[in-house]
Amino acid sequence: MAVFDTPEEAFGVLRPVCVQLTKTQTVENVEHLQTQLQAVSDSALQELQQYVLFPLRFTLKTPGPKRESLIQSVVECLTFVLSSTCVKEQELLQELFSELSACLYSPNSQKPAAVSEELKLAVIRGLSTLMHSAYGDIILTFYEPSILPRLGFAVSLLLGLAEQEKSKQIKIAALKCLQVLLFQCDCQDHPRSLDEIEQQQLGDLFASFLPGISTALTRVITGDFKQGHGIVVSSLKIFYKTVCFIMADEQLRRISKVQAKPAVEHKVAELMVHRGADWVKNTGDKLAILIKKITECISVHPHWKVRLELVELVEALLLKCSQSLIESAGSLLKALVGLVNDESPEVQSQCNKVLRHFADQKVVVGNRALADILSESLHSLATSLPRLMNSQDDQGKFSTLSLFLGYLKLLGPKVNFVLNSVAHLQRLAKALIQVLELDVADVKIVEERRWNAEDLDASPNASSARPWNQVQRRYFRFFTDERVFLLLRQVCQLLGYYGNLYLLVDHFMELYHESVVYRKQAAMILNELVTGAAGLEVEDLHEKHTETSPEELREIVTSILEEYINQENWYLVTCIEAEEGEELKKQPCLQAITSSVHTQVLSSPAFSKPSPTICSMNSNIWQICIQLEGIGQFAYALGEDFRLLLMSALYPVLEKAGDQTLLISQVATRTMVDICNACGYDSLQHLINENSDYLVNGISLNLRHLALHPHTPKVLEVMLRNSDASLLPLVADVVQDVLTTLDQFYDKRAASFVSVLHALLTALAQWFSDTGDAEQLQERSLEEEGSHSCQTPTPLENSTTAEHVEQFVLNYLKEKDVAEGNVSDFDNEEEELSDPPKVDENDTLPDAEPPLPVQIQIARDVMERCIHLSSDKSLKIRLKVLDVLDLCVVVLQTHKNQLLPLAHRAWPSLVHRLTNDDPLAVLRAFKVLQTLGGKCGDFLRNRFCKDVLPKLAGSLVTQAPISARAGPVYSHTLAFKLQLAVLQGLGPLCQRLDLGEGDLNKVADACLIYLSTKQPVKLQEAARSVFLHLMKVDPDSTWFLLNDLYCPLPLTPPHASLHPVLLRGASVQQSPYATNVLRLLRELQ
């Protein structure tokens, strides 16, 4: 509401008020003036500035005590005038400045006058407004040496206020005002930047205040955290802006050596400072102390804005005063670097920005002195690192390592200066090794066994683009925080990236060799070094850094890999199972290594058989896992280049994938997935198939020294499980080696070979199951058809005539004779004669036999060995052999002329297993028999009836009363399982073998007893299944047999001429067989 636009009008209004005020100086009058002023336009006021100011200044200047409220209102009014006008005369400015400052002057003490807070605030605002209202050039002329005392007074006044006042508002205002006074205001009212000479003059002037300002501000900054972050932030800002201005390298460079004589009076000249070299040095030293104090205190300030301001401080000081403040560079960098991993993302990103900026500007790399300081800091940190890692808690370790990481980032390639010193490298290595020590007390790892053989089916996960990030969770002795581990990995990676890889790898390799205690950590570090060297995940601040060339990297990786898969580092004791233990006893050197792991346990080498402790086994497991992970990381680092290393790396990894320890096998599988990802294979199967030649090479060579490589069969096993038929030619080649070796070691290593043969035959049976199944199905259907066509009896017709009956009886008699073999001698021979051509018909060329398919050759060779091995002393082997035999039969089923002679040779041994062996073996043998019966029924029939059936039937009969009487626990006994297996197997076998009636009766007789309800339910069920099968073969006799046992209905003869029949079962009233017989008879109808 500017009512009075012209000076004349305004004057008319203001004049009485001003006169009034000049006459009587009261608060009311001042207020009156102010209200009138509000109605005057800015331009009019500018004209009348001096006039209006006069009564106000007069009021201030009148001697004698005045009321505070009056002064306050005067100052406020003054401020108002100044805020809407500008001061155009230097003198006025100076005078107003002095007058305002004087308001807070107390003559008695150094401190600001004890006046009300409102007044203080008003004065501060007034000063601030005054400085802002100063017109253009006037402000510069204001800062001439003669003003020094007055300016100094104002500065110290403001500092005092900022430091000692309780009110936050005053503090902030004082700091703001100080900022304005020191020409560092960041508001937009300041028209132009200063030129060099002006800057220098101001710098000279302000230099006098530097000690006061810096110490006072330091006190404020390092004060109580509770004083509020705003104060600290602005203090920090003023601090670094002032220091930057006065200590700017650019200004100082231009300072002449000799102090120019200032044209001022002597007293003022004394106050002037010449910023010569000595002064700079002294001030730098003093500031260093303050800066150190500040950085130490503020680095841990709870408020993120304060820490952010610290980052700004570091940036400003290091960019502008890196030479003058060289003494502080260490603490400044430390502060910066320490904040790299700050919890606040703003601080972090700003920090990184600054670091990047520094790197761009080559602040560190291009500045020898700074690099030296950094190296020195890094060194001292490395020196104290072992101690710190020992004593600090996780948080402490985290910040220490963050700091370390930051130094590395900042130093970049210059880190080699530090690493090239042996002492430094050793310190560093020691610290890393120490902190990475694993906790190996966990028993579970040793205990957990891999049971599931099909574990390996994991397919490479497409999302795992950074596979090395998913390392196995591990437990460290000195920390639990996962972040610490992450930092350590980053540290190692950065070292690998910037450092001289040859040097580092060499050093850590040495440590790896030096002691088992270091080995795991050294391996972990080596893994990370290589990952880092590949530079795939490293955030590079120094763009022009030359990476390790791929060839060099491959060379290094090859050498590490060689070391990892070296016998003594790869084959460690991880379990105390009998088999492995035996094998390892033959390797005294390995024992020596493992027993030295924990010397306190096994101090005496005199032990003939030092048994590895849980801890040492656990440690071994971890070592293997770390090395396996390393191989995965190497693959990641090298990418497709790793394919060349597969020839040496894949075999050991696969070997571990077949390891019994769960953890090892899991990690190895993951390593393979990593390799798949790195080398561009779609799946594990693809990987194994593509590189089977390398694997086969390793397997075949290692088989030659089985004693040294006891795990070789396992590799073959894993390979077989994870590949397909395309592998067959290579497999055939190596199988020859396997069999040759087996022939040499029948006694010693049969167990492991038999498991290989098992895997091999399982694979073959799986790969070639299609044709086999088809044929089997066909065969089965044929058989069934046959059995139906010839065995389906003439149905019992309702309208039975005597002729029918007679014909039936005749037919029956004839069939019976044939079945019992009385007439069949001649027929049988004929059959046998006609059999072979039938088989030949299946082949395309009966004369020139085509070469056998490879799988048939293999199965034949294996079956031959099985015949030898099936009478092995060890039950375990016998059982396995029977399984293999079973599979051989499955594979060979398509080639009867190979299978039959072999079956013939295997028969005696099989009979022996069936009739005269451990019950477990009997079970397996029975299974083989079943398969064999399915594949070559005719061949087996007579032999079975002669050699086996009587004994089986006999054992069933003798066991029956026992099982009938036994309690519920019986079902857990071996005898029960045997009975069950025999009963379950007999039915299909009888049907397959197409047994004659006499033999069927034998079977039926033996099984009848098991239809009793006194028998365990499962046995009853199995017995019923036998009869169900028998019904298919010979329903009549089965019917008769069942009715003989229990006859539910009285039988009426079909013809009157026949005698009524009375079966034995009819007389029985309460039969234990009733239930089962009834169920079976229902089936029969």
Next chain:
Amino acid sequence: MAAPLLPPPPDPQFVLRGTQSAVNALHFCGGTQAQGCPLLFSGSQSGLVHIWSLQTRRAVATLDGHGGQSVTWLQTLPQGPQLLSQGRDLQLCLWDLAEGRNTIVDSVHLKSVGFCRSSILVEEQLRWMLAVPGKDNDEVQILEMPSKTSVCTLKPEADAKPGMPMCLGLWQADTSLRPLLLVGYEDGSVALWDISERKVCSRIACHGEPVMGLDFDSQKARGISGSAGKELAVWSLDGQQALQVRHIHELTNPGIADIMIRPDRKILATAGWDHRIRIFHWRTMKPLAVLAFHSASVHCVAFAADGLLAAGSKDQRISIWSLYPHT
């Protein structure tokens, strides 16, 4: 207790599989040349030539130029990546392998169906001499290559009746430029021919069985030959170009298919029909090792410039051995 102190029998460094057929000929092509990694050529019974990279240990290419007939001899030429392959289809092919090309650029028709391997002698950068079994049973033909002009035919005197030539060795003494040819004959004799004079300088009967392989050390003027029988014969050449038997080494099993002295002239290797490779000290003929790996007779051995030994066998495998690498 002495047994464990013996070092374990050496193993092959690695084994190359996949020829799918017996391996009859082997030849290394050094890694020092411009084409990069070292290569091994293998010729198989089925007529294929496989090119193996010793870096990846895999076949990088397969050459099919002998119509399924067994390849008996392989040799590279120093100029450019060119390969000579001799097959039982009576063709001697010259392959151009530069820049991944695998083409036959030239071929020589042979007249003998025997098992005799040819031999070459490089005289100048682009001119070389080739010795091949000739038309008649006992002849050897010398050709000027690459022009394929026949230089001469070496036919033994009528009364000598040495039988067919079984192996050839062209060489040239350091001191003279006269090309010489060593021929092992079916009757067990070894003859030295002077090609320019077309006459036999010397002939010794050192074997009772056909000579199957020979190698000559021109520096020491000493050579060695192996036959179908049990003996290895070391013979030397005196100043008058006369052959003299120096030493006969008796083997346990008869039959040497191939014999080769390592380029550094320290050791030699024999390919045995008894499935074994035998290593001898060349100067003293002290047996150093018996390498038992193959499961069928070994057909050929070859040494690389850096000392690597390769052996090809009827069991379809090629074994690569690194022996006494520091000597």
